[in-house]
Amino acid sequence: MSSSILENEATTIEALEADPIKPMRVFDLQVSAVQQLSKHFRRITFTGSDLDLFGSNAAGETLDLRVKIMIPSPGHALPEFSNIRGSLQDDWYQSWRTLDESVRGVMRTYTVRSLRRAVPASEQSPAVPAEMDIDFVLHLDGGSGPAAEWAAGALVGDPLLLVGPCARWGDCLGIEFAPGNAERVLLVGDETAVPAIAAILETLPAHISGHAVLEVPTAADFLDISTPASVEAVWLARGSMPHGEALSAAVQSLIVPAACDVGEEPEEVDIDASILWETPAGAAGHGLYAWIAGEAATIRDLRRYLVRDVGMDRNAVAFMGYWRKGQALD
Ligand SMILES: Cc1cc2nc3c(=O)[nH]c(=O)nc-3n(C[C@H](O)[C@H](O)[C@H](O)COP(=O)(O)OP(=O)(O)OC[C@H]3O[C@@H](n4cnc5c(N)ncnc54)[C@H](O)[C@@H]3O)c2cc1C
Incomplete structure (x- = not known):
């Protein structure tokens, strides 16, 4: 690995460690795979440099964990979101709402279908980055919407901002499934x-x-x-x-x-x-x-x-x- 990549990685890790620990953070993701599961279900797989900081419950599960995704407005690469990247302060939502409507894009709620943690390189195999799958319903006939349309046109390499729980916080927010001792x-x-x-x-x-x-x-x-x-x-x-x-x-x-x-x-x-x-x-x-x-x-x-x-x-x-x-x- 070249020294400049190592330096960049060190800088990123330092930047992440400098972040205050908050329950939620913004993840800068890219589409790494797209799979049409059926006529109305499209699985989009995401990777991102800080995805390993994505939270889960104490058992490492995501169950029905919900996340917010930011869909860019047409003509804008991503919502103008730089003031609230990384760990999110309690008022992040109000802060996002103050951005101009034409640039902040729209926010929608989705479920983490699956989260795979990064696997470090070993002598036998190269490193595998963390990945997240989200299964989008393509409700394109009748009432369509920006999220369904974004998913229908998503290509490998497309960026997406996602708001979700931070692993450094501990037990994550956003899971509702709580069966207790039910059998x-x-x-x-x-x-x-x-x-x-x-x-x-x-x-x-x-x-x-x-x-x-x-x-x-x-x-x-x-x-x-x-x-x-x-x-x-x-x-x-x-x-x-x-x-x-x-x-x-x-x-x-x-x-x-x-x-x-x-x-x-x-x-x-x-x-x-x-x-x-x-x-x-x-x-x-x-x-x-x-x-x-x-x-x-x-x-x-x-x-x-x-x-x-x-x-x-x-x-x-x-x-x-x-x-x-x-x-x-x-
Ligand atoms: C906790 C939570 C978890 C969710 N998890 C998922 C998930 O994993 N996958 C997923 O696909 N959705 C999920 N949803 C639902 C998703 O957020 C909504 O379907 C959302 O409206 C889609 O946004 P949109 O921009 O495509 O449409 P919108 O702009 O919100 O709506 C535009 C129009 O489309 C209609 N519409 C919205 N959704 C559908 C639909 N599914 N079928 C038919 N018409 C629809 C609306 O009624 C409206 O008329 C979840 C919602 C919540 C709150």
Whole structure:
């Protein structure tokens, strides 16, 4: 290796160590691979000089860990973001919002599908850089958006700024999956939740049983998901049905209300004005834990069914109705 590369590396490491330790940081990434998984799923793999500083939980897992990505505005290489690179101060979001709208680009939320740590060079093999996969849904027919369009056109070498947890902080922010001691799980989601459900399933231990119910646009979008657990994946193709109809029917056939076990009507959430986001810290018992995510109207209806009709313990179910049909996710 030439001395100038070594000097550059030393400079980068010094610069990183000089960063104050904060829970979140901005990662400067480049696309290193693009793989069309199916008609509507496109996996983009990223590398970056500081990606090894990306956080995870104490077990090294990312589960349903969410990140923010910055999509550049047309005509601008990247959002003008230099004042908040590296470790992010608590007010980083307000700081980003003060940038001119035409240059700051748009911010969207995605899930880390997979994170592979860097492997140092050995006598047998060269060094392998850290890599992250994000699986993007290409919702290009009907209501498209900047993130889906960016993903559809992404090429190896394209830059992307990503906001995520810093490994130097310790246990990371952004993971909601918290089954506690539950031995049975119900994972429910539309296509936007498939990356999180797949990542969760890969880490579940063998003694966990249950179902993962996944609604995707077409049968050609059914993906191979591996799991050591005894969790059955139920794939549903939406086709021409309304969003969430197949998902709701499948959940209602799997979780049937007991004759005498009726819960209370959950408080109303205005899904057009706010996000339906209820995530308990952890299920208390050994029973069922449910994790349910996707389009807000579908999740609202499932919440009503599970809380009111089934009487499910609200400490044992996470509801995340995070995108809304017909509304951009600003
Ligand atoms: C915690 C979290 C994790 C997420 N993880 C992922 C992930 O791993 N992969 C992923 O693809 N998405 C994921 N999403 C959803 C993603 O953030 C939204 O789909 C987002 O709206 C996409 O941004 P956009 O710029 O493409 O569209 P926007 O500009 O936000 O929306 C434009 C239009 O497209 C519609 N739209 C948005 N998403 C879809 C969709 N999936 N299908 C059909 N119409 C849509 C909107 O209703 C709107 O009408 C996640 C969201 C959250 C909050």
